Amino acid sequence: AQRVTQPEKLLSVFKGAPVELKCNYSYSGSPELFWYVQYSRQRLQLLLRHISRESIKGFTADLNKGETSFHLKKPFAQEEDSAMYYCALRTSYDKVIFGPGTSLSVIP
Amino acid sequence: DGGITQSPKYLFRKEGQNVTLSCEQNLNHDAMYWYRQDPGQGLRLIYYSQIVNDFQKGDIAEGYSVSREKKESFPLTVTSAQKNPTAFYLCASSIARGSSYEQYFGPGTRLTVT
Numbered sequence: 001a002q003r004v005t006q007p008e009k010l011l012s013v014f015k016g017a018p019v020e021l022k023c024n025y026s027y028s029g030s031p032e033l034f035w036y037v038q039y040s041r042q043r044l045q046l047l048l049r050h051i052s053r054e055s056i057k058g059f060t061a062d063l064n065k066g067e068t069s070f071h072l073k074k075p076f077a078q079e080e081d082s083a084m085y086y087c088a089l090r091t092s093y094d095k096v097i098f099g100p101g102t103s104l105s106v107i108p
Numbered sequence: 109d110g111g112i113t114q115s116p117k118y119l120f121r122k123e124g125q126n127v128t129l130s131c132e133q134n135l136n137h138d139a140m141y142w143y144r145q146d147p148g149q150g151l152r153l154i155y156y157s158q159i160v161n162d163f164q165k166g167d168i169a170e171g172y173s174v175s176r177e178k179k180e181s182f183p184l185t186v187t188s189a190q191k192n193p194t195a196f197y198l199c200a201s202s203i204a205r206g207s208s209y210e211q212y213f214g215p216g217t218r219l220t221v222t
Contacts, residue, residue, distance in 0.1 A: 044213040094139045094158050100150035
């Protein structure tokens, strides 16, 4: 079955602390994984994709096929990082499924 | 912003009535999607379409129908058979250029059925 899980519904960290948002997936094929972010009153938008191996706004994510994980990390959280974060999996034929999301709150 | 529009922003209907949500894009994207967003459940895929005149069911297609007569448009009809239609509905389109793939989302339509 194709599935994306994000075990934390809510995550609170202090400003300047490291943050890690967990994502695990279930997919028998070759996965393509993404992190999307939704800031308050804004549209859902792409944060980063695993295939690009990029760092966006200080966030990174590494695909671990052995653990079927794609955790999102940032060494020093900022208040503007407070948002809803979704992990997404693209399967064959352009089907894209999302996890339930994690609401990140950065405490000043 | 821009590129994908959804209308209306808020929609109210009586139980038993079908209702159609509009989604238009001017990005020349081939693929389009409909998701339902509920608190605690994230985005769940209703239908998607890779090309005009073709579409596939997502994970929660029951009680919904779509059409894709034009590349720019992918309307979603919420039928009276949908048992819990009150939700926030998001439309998206996507483009794949080589190894780069990205979905672009609309602002959403909040449907309330009473």
